[in-house]
Amino acid sequence: MLEFRKDIFADERDDNLKEVGRPTQRQDILGHVTGASAFYDDHRFAGLLHLKILRSPHAHARIRSIDDAAAQRAPGVKRIIRAADVPVNLNTLLSLIQFGKDDEPSLASDVVRYKGEPILGIVATSERSAREALALVRVSYDPLPAVFDVEEALKPGAVSVNATYPKNTFEYYGKYDHQKLRYGDVDSAFGQCDVIVEDRYQMSPIEHAPTETNGSIAVPDTNGRFVVYTSTQALFFSLDTAAKINAMPSNQLHFIGGTVGGGFGGKVDTLTEPLAILAARLTGAPVRYRLSRHEEMQFGSPRGAERIYVKDGAMRDGRIVARKVTAYFDSGAYTRLSSYAAVKCAAHIPGPYTIPNVYGDVYCVFTNRTPATAMRGFGVTALDFALECQMDKLATAIGMDPIEFRILNAYRDGDMKAHRREAKNCALIECCQVAAEKANWPIREEYRRMSSRRGAASAPHASARPEAPRRQPAPAPVQQRIPYDRAGEPPAPDAPPPRPPAPPPAGSSHGATRFSSVFGTRRR
Template identity: 40%
Template sequence: MDNFAVVGQGLEKKDSEAKAVGKALYTGDMKFEGLLHGKALRSAYPHARIISIDTAAAEAMPGVHAVLTAKDIPGINIFGLAIQDQPVLARDRVRMMGDAVALVAADSSDLAAEALLKIKVEYEELPGVFTIEDALREGAPKVHEKGNLLQHTQVRKGNVEEGFAKSDLIVENVYETQRVEHAYIEPETSVAYLGCDGILNVWTSTQYVFRDRRQIAPVVNMPVNKVRVIQMVTGGAFGGKDDITTEIQAALLALKTGRPVKVVWSRHESIICSTKRHPMKIWIKTGATKDGILMAVEGTVHSDKGAYCSIGHFITKKTGLHLAGPYFVPNVAVDTYAVYTNNTICGPFRGFGILQASFAHESQMDILAEKLGISPLEIRMKNALKPGLANATGQSFEQGLGFYDTLLRARDHMEAYDLEGGVR
């Protein structure tokens, strides 16, 4: 590896020293003269109609500089990473616990929290859907007017009926995964300020400044080139800060007050409002010969999207694309369904749907190996994708396939140890 400048070399991460010694400047560390603190009032119901919102008592509090509801938004009241389906502030209906209903800017964070308690919201609670099965049943309450099925995709390769007919063993199971929180150490934080040059500046803990800018500008009714988003040192994200979090809230309050505004989600808010890893229900049927050669994979993937899309339809689709795993399978048929529910929104999380698929297809491989009397390593080595072989979508790779070589290294490593765990 000596001939490579980067690959194989021990390089120091650029921001590691600043973080280790406490010199890194996070969004929450930023200070401005006249800085206000913003907070959101959130729905306590997963599905309800908003009858009325009374903000008079909060507006009358000394030290409270702005109270905003949906009617105060200067532009469009909607955003979304791929599909615009999430309101900035709920106007007529809330679709999940934690939907923002009102915003407050005050002299301190504690005062803003106290002002939220003064806002009176009258709700009419509505029936909701909280499982994939409930959401898809006929006559189910609709999370969105277009229905609860966001997207259906298909993967087809070869003929699975013929593949199963050639199989000596067929294993069929249902696997379920749970909703998972990112739990990054730094919560979602933004500071916004309208400069004297008319530029709206937003400093934020984010992963994608240009997508943030694209979503902020229509809400504040400003041209995109008048919105500047600056990524600060980010204290963990893992996909969870791909989506808009505090950026629009801080921007709206800064425009309304003419002062810099900081919005920091508490850990409680982050747990309630931030995107999660998708819970999925995966039915998978795998066929193999008595020698352990895979013949067919058939599957159905259902994901619980929660109340809004984020980019969850892409993630669900990707689970289907990878359900056959890093193996050569001549016959594949997989359907995926991304389903809206009144649960917490789900979105990007490291792996983007592949971990759910891996849990299913690797469990199947272990079961096949046990039933066929083949070692778990051997059955994987027999079926690993190699150059020239096509994956589930029909794509062939001539390079960049490291799976088989990794298995070889794993085998060599294991063979270096005896049964008692000592090195030979």
């Protein structure tokens, strides 16, 4: 059951909601339950041809030669597509918003940089003919040393993965090899804090595994146009990318999509449309390019792996006074969307907590792994996992209740964030209070009275703060507490009293600001 507290969200929600919080029927569900919903592959065309791709069996290799003579003569084969056939054979997705340099070929010509990288396409009258012809192509490789670890990739003398970024790091604003966040003085804060908790967090790549794999059908239309049926999550993004790679004006492309068999971020990469269109151009026939499940896993991007080091310093009274984060995003062999993930990560380093000294370095690193892309909160999810693990470890180390610890450190309206933006519309405290209540997790009265709003009772970074930490309350029966053996030094017996924090900046009006900052004017 959704609940919007008017004291927190007064200006954000209409009282007369007719849809939100109530069950409703999807507009497309009748098609889904009758099988009538037309996914991209539910369109049929006379003379449909099938494109299959030869992929690299090596993580890193130089291509010495490609012999496709036998494949050309194979039954059903209409056309072989090589790197030289691709009009613009180097692209990066975010070039559409002027972010990053073109670094990924549609078909590799000289070097393959990950297992599964496309090398050559065969267009045939059936998928089976195309597959059988692929087996006749002979490629001679010189295997090259490969690098699979983000920190190894940054060492001097490491294998260079991506020719566009020879140092194995994405380049921000044409000169920076990582994203930096600097706020306050972490080193002196670490020198004065009571407890330090430091740890390393690693997340593996995660495959979206939509039940429908990526694919598209390109159909020649009149006047040189092409109609493209596609599984894309990002119709216009894919249209513009396909236009760029095929060096054709975007008004020659008519993309039809919207019915997507699961995406979760794994269908934003425009993996199939450019070559399907090229194949349709070269053959004059409708062409389908559909990923097999194996290709979806190996060539379709996953959520990228991330390695995150966090060092936090806290006082015995519960305040976090310093945080230092070094994070490495494994972009795989090419950029796709990881450069943007690293920016989001840098923006999230303090989490939803007010920390006076923050230091962060976030790297987007190239390795010989499958290129990574978007997936549900990418850039934030793994960091959040690391930060919230840290919060539990810190609470344990100073002997504080983990929810009270979060309430104590949560952003209040008007707090200054590490990015030098004022915190607005905060509601973490209230969320923690409700969560504690619903979970029968006892928190002390003063914490139940705290508020995200300026001037409300007991703002911890203002005057009123709990005198001393106390022992943890008895755990609720279903909850589990994990002891952490890396909790740092025990608190000093006579730690100095906390320094009085700076007075908060003038308060902001609650709720109003978010709408005006997004939409320009407040809706009433």
